Amino acid sequence: MIRLRGKRPQRLIVALYTATVVLALYLPIVVVALLSVNDASVPGFPIRHLTLRWFRLGLSSDACLAAIGNSIGVGVISATVATAMALLLALSVRRDLRIKGVIVNVLFVPIILPGVVAGAAIFTMFRLLHLPISLWTSALCGHITYVLPFAFLSINSRLQDFDRSIEEAARDLGATAQQVALKITIPLISPAIIAAWLFAFSLSFDEFVRTLLLTSYDRTLPIQFWYMIVETLAPEAPAMAVIIIVISVATSVVAFYLRGPTKKRILSA
């Protein structure tokens, strides 16, 4: 803990300032929540009567339900595939492989690349090779590529401060490399694996511009929401927003607490 030990007024000013910033961050969420229960055919102020009909309308629309299902499906598949590949890579890269530096550098490319460019590149490849452009082909591949580095970073940072002596003890007792990985290492880092999975899921769930380029008729929730507000400002849009908020925040909160108390780990997420 670091204290500037400044005079009280200075500390109070910084505290008030932080509170203001936090309020500004929450303002959009509060506004959306208020509008989602406002009985008005065009989302806006003033708040008249409270109603749940926009939630009923949203949840009874086939397009919205399909979008929720699509988002969860793509999220689950891409998080699972990416976490599995990331785990294998992290276990492998721990032993000093020659190509380690190259792999880790290439791994950063999907983070650095603007989302539009990443989407456009995969789109062009699928089109040139006459592969189908759809949510479950191109968009899914785009999602896995996008979340893979993040899954790797969160698992890898846990493996970095892993006590190797436990593995060495197992090996001294005659365990093979696979046995050590399956019975010692993976169970011990399982909270980090689950956290990486949830983190990958929430990234995929929130992904927008890659999906916009890489899907055809099937829409994820953010894409469905996008068309709801861009084509016509649908009255149930704020209610849909609240549904998105609930799913995203729920998965992220779980991931955050599984991540454990190490502060360093937050950044590598």
Next chain:
Amino acid sequence: MKRSSDSSQYLRRDERPARKRPIIVAAAVPATAWLIIFVLVPGIIIGVASLWTSDLYGLHPIWTLHQWHRVLTTPLYFMLLLKTMRIAVVATAISLIVAYPVALYLSQLRESTKRAALTIIFIPFWVGFVVRTFAWLPILGRRGLLNHVLLSLGITHAPISSFLYNEGAVYLGLINGYLLFMILPIYLALDSIDPAMLEAAADLSAGPWGRFRFVLLPLSMPGVLAGCIMVLLLNFGAYVTPALLGGPSGIMFSNAIAQQFIADNNWAFGACLSLLMTAAALCGLFAVSRTAGMRRLLAPGETR
């Protein structure tokens, strides 16, 4: 290399027997293959596509420099690239100014309250980017919260429509959207500073300002740099914010690229613009990485 240096002699046996190596190498194959197929190959393809001919029916392997000629001779795209860079840099600078005191405050909290405070800061960023950006429409719009408050307080007599669809709204959306990526690295840098440093400074009769200016500020610079790079990249690639809040005059480079693929069906030209944008991003990164080690910035405590 690090492994052999920090493990003592009795761990030497851990240097794996050669026959167990293939399994370890094999474990790296799926992710590596994936990266080759979905990062390297598309990268090469988009380079080739920028030299091919595009029409309504798709790409044709007829080599041409037409696209590149069009990009390099149409001032519009350079202006748009410069505008995108300007917006990214200004939004990053404002984010830094907004975020630093917040990070400083967080780093000074008691350990017990830190976790709760961090969660409070994190939650808005878990909400979903499109949703958070959308929310500015019912805040700044004609029937929005701001106009509603101004009208009910009698400050204005008619709703003002100029809050939205301009560069200012884009700045608001970007700063609000990516502030966490600035707060977090600065907080982590400040939080890892040894308190003894501050005590030493205090013993040498440095006041609160002196301790901040000569201890905290220089020691938090790695965090500042990491935050700036991340936010700069995110701002530079922004698509949703300018599309929703910027109006016709507020579009940025990502929007121009997406336009080629979604509406105009001119993939060759889109590929060309994509390469231009990537080159600009890499140049920016290169410029920054000359001041500090790239890998250290992107992932502190990571590998090597």
